[in-house]
Amino acid sequence: TKPRPGTAKLPPGSLGLPVIGQSLGLLRAMRANAAERWVQDRVDRYGPVSKLSLFGAPTVLLTGPAANKFVFFSGALALQQPRSTQRILGERSILELTGADHKRIRGALAEFLKPDMLRLYVGKIEGEVRRHLDESWAGRATVTVMPLMKRLTFDIISLLLFGLERGAVRDALAGDFNHVMDGMWAVPVDLPFTVFRQSLKASASARRVIAGITRETKAKLERGEASRSSNLIACLLSLTHDAGATTHLSEEEIVDNSMVALIAGHDTSSILMTFMVRHLANDPDTLAAMVQEHDEIAKNKGDGEALTWDDLAKMKFTWRVALETLRLVPPIFGSFRRALEDVEFAGYLIPKGWQVFWAASVTHMDAAIFHDPAKFDPSRFKDQSSATAPPCSFVAFGGGPRICVGMEFARIETLVTMHHLVRRFRWKLCCKEDTFARDPMPSPLHGLPIQLENKSSH
Numbered sequence: 001t002k003p004r005p006g007t008a009k010l011p012p013g014s015l016g017l018p019v020i021g022q023s024l025g026l027l028r029a030m031r032a033n034a035a036e037r038w039v040q041d042r043v044d045r046y047g048p049v050s051k052l053s054l055f056g057a058p059t060v061l062l063t064g065p066a067a068n069k070f071v072f073f074s075g076a077l078a079l080q081q082p083r084s085t086q087r088i089l090g091e092r093s094i095l096e097l098t099g100a101d102h103k104r105i106r107g108a109l110a111e112f113l114k115p116d117m118l119r120l121y122v123g124k125i126e127g128e129v130r131r132h133l134d135e136s137w138a139g140r141a142t143v144t145v146m147p148l149m150k151r152l153t154f155d156i157i158s159l160l161l162f163g164l165e166r167g168a169v170r171d172a173l174a175g176d177f178n179h180v181m182d183g184m185w186a187v188p189v190d191l192p193f194t195v196f197r198q199s200l201k202a203s204a205s206a207r208r209v210i211a212g213i214t215r216e217t218k219a220k221l222e223r224g225e226a227s228r229s230s231n232l233i234a235c236l237l238s239l240t241h242d243a244g245a246t247t248h249l250s251e252e253e254i255v256d257n258s259m260v261a262l263i264a265g266h267d268t269s270s271i272l273m274t275f276m277v278r279h280l281a282n283d284p285d286t287l288a289a290m291v292q293e294h295d296e297i298a299k300n301k302g303d304g305e306a307l308t309w310d311d312l313a314k315m316k317f318t319w320r321v322a323l324e325t326l327r328l329v330p331p332i333f334g335s336f337r338r339a340l341e342d343v344e345f346a347g348y349l350i351p352k353g354w355q356v357f358w359a360a361s362v363t364h365m366d367a368a369i370f371h372d373p374a375k376f377d378p379s380r381f382k383d384q385s386s387a388t389a390p391p392c393s394f395v396a397f398g399g400g401p402r403i404c405v406g407m408e409f410a411r412i413e414t415l416v417t418m419h420h421l422v423r424r425f426r427w428k429l430c431c432k433e434d435t436f437a438r439d440p441m442p443s444p445l446h447g448l449p450i451q452l453e454n455k456s457s458h
């Protein structure tokens, strides 16, 4: 709601030191696996709405389902990215756009990421998974899960987005993206030898590759050698051709949003799968139930026969394990919005221009919503439609008009990967410590090295 002038007061809390504010405290806590605790401590001290200063701007921290709903649905708030992210991903990325522009780009991405389109890709995703497991997992005594999952999800997404098969171009793009990621949350100072400069250079190089692919795809579409469903670029270009001004995407928009999809589409899901592997190593009952689900599906198939869309629909328990993993370790800790005007929430004023920060963990660990919240219990997601969990309480994928547009895609690649993983291997953790650092994405100790054993029947 819009406050009446002079009525609402600022939330409790302190803005801390000039410029630095509480940023260093939060960053330190993130690296020490204590970010969730850090946010909870603030909530214990000041309540669910408090003010602080993060990354150079006055900020209101909001927690709880009602606050999440406000953040996701309020028209007075716009998505806000760090300046570094904006420079790297470009000004026409979906993350920078609001209103009709956001709707148009989101509609275009959703056109490619909708189930009807994704079902055409199950075979390609499975092909990548099988090849990765054959080449990088099978026959090894130990592997490090996190980097392997990152490369797997990168290869899957670049196949879907650009039709890029294995080879030098994909390797070069993967190399560029490692550097792109390094500077996403860096101080945006473009000077020689800074992480940020390196990241900008890598981003420029990746952009040239994507622009080249866009031109090639355009020519292929004109020659009838590609169709709308060939890959994301073909889909976006076809929208341009088909539907005129309302859905038209410029080349800059295609490149910027391919960059976003490539980053958003591989980092998060690789983290989910890595933490599933970690959790399953410590939870034999959950693992056994998952193995049973996948053995049941494989029982009715010939050797090497491809998974179908219907098979994926049967992997209900596995998806619950994924959701419970996302509840306990949400890859996206939270994110920022910016107040476009003075706005009021829960009796407090959020002044125009201030940041709003929402953190997933507080609601995910609220015992009033998730009974015994520290316990890993996939059965709590058994009936997602039940009225027991209020809306906007499970927020690993965000919510509202900006809810993750790649959620269904993440589900498919996770299910396909876990199917082959649990059927082919047993594993044990090399590091027993149950900890992780955030930078800002969570990563387990040493990237999660595991001892691997091939199951005899495979």
Ligand code: HEM
Residues within 6 Å of the ligand: 079, 094, 095, 106, 109, 113, 260, 261, 264, 265, 266, 268, 269, 272, 326, 330, 331, 332, 334, 335, 336, 395, 396, 397, 398, 399, 401, 402, 403, 404, 405, 406, 407, 409, 410
């Ligand atoms: C486990 C995997 C994933 C998680 C946990 C996740 C999480 C999220 C979250 C929390 C948001 C909302 C951020 C906010 O409101 O500030 C988001 C947005 C987004 N995600 Fe995902 N994501 C995942 C996978 C993917 C995949 C596979 C893709 C692409 C193929 C993708 C593309 C996007 C895009 C483009 C947005 C921005 C949507 C918009 O602003 O309208 N994500 N994601």
